[in-house]
Amino acid sequence: MTQDMTQGKRQAPAMWRRENDSSGLTEPRVLVRVFLAPEAIEAGIGFYERLQGRSADARFTFGALRLATVGAFLLIAGTEEELRPYRATTGTLLVDDVRPYHDRLVAEGAAVVLPLQEVPTGAGFTARHPDGTVVEYVHHRPTAEGA
Numbered sequence: 001m002t003q004d005m006t007q008g009k010r011q012a013p014a015m016w017r018r019e020n021d022s023s024g025l026t027e028p029r030v031l032v033r034v035f036l037a038p039e040a041i042e043a044g045i046g047f048y049e050r051l052q053g054r055s056a057d058a059r060f061t062f063g064a065l066r067l068a069t070v071g072a073f074l075l076i077a078g079t080e081e082e083l084r085p086y087r088a089t090t091g092t093l094l095v096d097d098v099r100p101y102h103d104r105l106v107a108e109g110a111a112v113v114l115p116l117q118e119v120p121t122g123a124g125f126t127a128r129h130p131d132g133t134v135v136e137y138v139h140h141r142p143t144a145e146g147a
Helices: 040-051 080-086 098-107
Strands: 002-004 007-009 015-017 029-036 058-063 065-070 073-079 091-094 112-120 121-126 134-140
Touching: 002 121, 007 073, 015 098, 029 040, 029 080, 065 080, 098 121, 098 134, 112 134
Parallel strands: 029 073, 091 134
Antiparallel strands: 002 007, 015 058, 029 091, 058 065, 065 073, 112 121, 121 134
């Protein structure tokens, strides 16, 4: 966190992650999505840190959204209009590499809702499983700046 001395407010950096590469994961990390109003992100982080007894391990932006991960939760803050396209997604799986998941899901008849693409944290896509469940799959890789 940085301190904005002119306003006296804490500003989250554009991207901070405790671990910036998920390629070593041996199993997916399941993240339950929590949707918040923009002004509620700090209180939400505090609540989920206290609930689980662990600190936030990532903060980043995606377009107008502000995101943070705390244990098993992915906090997503934005206006109702900004959040609307993401509410249908049940959860997020942080995996070692998204490509094998993408290929297996397509082979099993899943519909790719958002195509495999680079995202600020690495790469990801969203798929609707044959049973209708919508899941985002992401993998993390270091940025050019090392974040």
